[in-house]
Amino acid sequence: MNSLLDAQGLVKHYQIGGGGLFGLGERPLLKAVDGVSLSIDAGETLGLVGESGCGKSTLGRLLIRLLPPTAGRVIFEGQDLTSLHGASLKQARRAMGVVFQDPFGALDPRMTVEAIVREPLLIHGERADRGRTAAMLEQVGLPASAAARYPHEFSGGQRQRIGIARALILQPRFLVCDEPVSALDVSVQAGIVNLLQDLQARLGVAMLFIAHDLGVVRHISDRVAVMYLGRVVEQADKRTLYARPMHPYTQALIAAVPALTPVGRAERRAKRIRVGGDIPSAMAIPSGCRFHTRCPVAMPVCRETDPPLVEHAPGQSVACYLYGG
Numbered sequence: 001m002n003s004l005l006d007a008q009g010l011v012k013h014y015q016i017g018g019g020g021l022f023g024l025g026e027r028p029l030l031k032a033v034d035g036v037s038l039s040i041d042a043g044e045t046l047g048l049v050g051e052s053g054c055g056k057s058t059l060g061r062l063l064i065r066l067l068p069p070t071a072g073r074v075i076f077e078g079q080d081l082t083s084l085h086g087a088s089l090k091q092a093r094r095a096m097g098v099v100f101q102d103p104f105g106a107l108d109p110r111m112t113v114e115a116i117v118r119e120p121l122l123i124h125g126e127r128a129d130r131g132r133t134a135a136m137l138e139q140v141g142l143p144a145s146a147a148a149r150y151p152h153e154f155s156g157g158q159r160q161r162i163g164i165a166r167a168l169i170l171q172p173r174f175l176v177c178d179e180p181v182s183a184l185d186v187s188v189q190a191g192i193v194n195l196l197q198d199l200q201a202r203l204g205v206a207m208l209f210i211a212h213d214l215g216v217v218r219h220i221s222d223r224v225a226v227m228y229l230g231r232v233v234e235q236a237d238k239r240t241l242y243a244r245p246m247h248p249y250t251q252a253l254i255a256a257v258p259a260l261t262p263v264g265r266a267e268r269r270a271k272r273i274r275v276g277g278d279i280p281s282a283m284a285i286p287s288g289c290r291f292h293t294r295c296p297v298a299m300p301v302c303r304e305t306d307p308p309l310v311e312h313a314p315g316q317s318v319a320c321y322l323y324g325g
């Protein structure tokens with residue numbers, strides 16, 4: 001089966017600052033995304049997990065061409081998005097939506113909810129009558145009366161519902177959800193995740209669901225990719241990844257997810273892998289395996305050569321010398 005979206009060798013590097021005294025020195029390079037290949041099928045949800053600063057939001061923006069890549073390609077429905085510009089890029093992006101992390105900053109406070117939700121229709125020259133926006137508001141669990149009000153009149157969770165309505169009004173086939181619940185109270189997070197899962201099933205839209213912990217994506221994902229310092233270090237279907245994580249970083253992320261039962265908690269303690277220190281800067285990525293400075297089981301080879309992402313079991317790929325390579 002052909003994928004809906006194929007990312008091939010995606011790279012996003014930024015040249016930073018003026019280059020030392022008088023701007024004559026070498027300008028440091030921030031390697032936000034440093035060679036990522038992945039694919040997403042129609043109607044599938046891929047969870048993308050990693051610590052802050054690992055490049056996952058940048059990757060989400062590259063996939064829908066909100067950012068141009070430094071290198072690599074994104075093939076969406078057979079079309080190379082990286083070669084498109086102007087009207088053809090706008091046309092391709094009609095099939096894509098994005099839900100941002102901050103429901104407070106993402107909505108224009110001077111616009112009514114109706115104007116916010118119907119704006120993408122106007123941008124793409126589509127019919128934008130009241131019935132269409134009211135139906136969309138209903139789908140995200142807001143009353144039709146919300147249309148005439150302004151964003152500041154709503155709670156964080158309700159504002160995120162408005163953002164979701166706006167992202168889905170054009171009936172996209174691919175949706176990037178960039179940490180859509182991390183700015184919300186824990187008490188409303190589950191409601192938004194359930195809503196997205198429900199809409200995904202009803203509308204058949206494929207999703208990239210970005211989060212910084214594995215607990216949030218467990219519920220909603222079909223497959224999960226774990227990202228560390230600009231690279232995907234492990235990728236597997238959900239059941240395999242949570243039952244048999246291979247990469248030491250994935251094992252540490254899973255150990256950090258609170259277990260629900262006493263048995264689960266005891267198992268987690270027994271298997272606990274701890275990762276020390278902070279994630280290194282994306283301007284000073286360690287040599288060899290980029291995780292070796294924090295890996296509790298690093299070997300001499302790990303400091304020298306970068307392990308490639310290799311499929312070790314059906315549907316499970318990992319970048320780690322513990323499994324050969």
Ligand code: SF4
Pocket residue numbers: 247248249289290291292293295296297298299302307319320321322
């Ligand atoms: Fe740890 Fe080495 Fe595997 Fe990297 S390659 S995760 S340093 S064991």
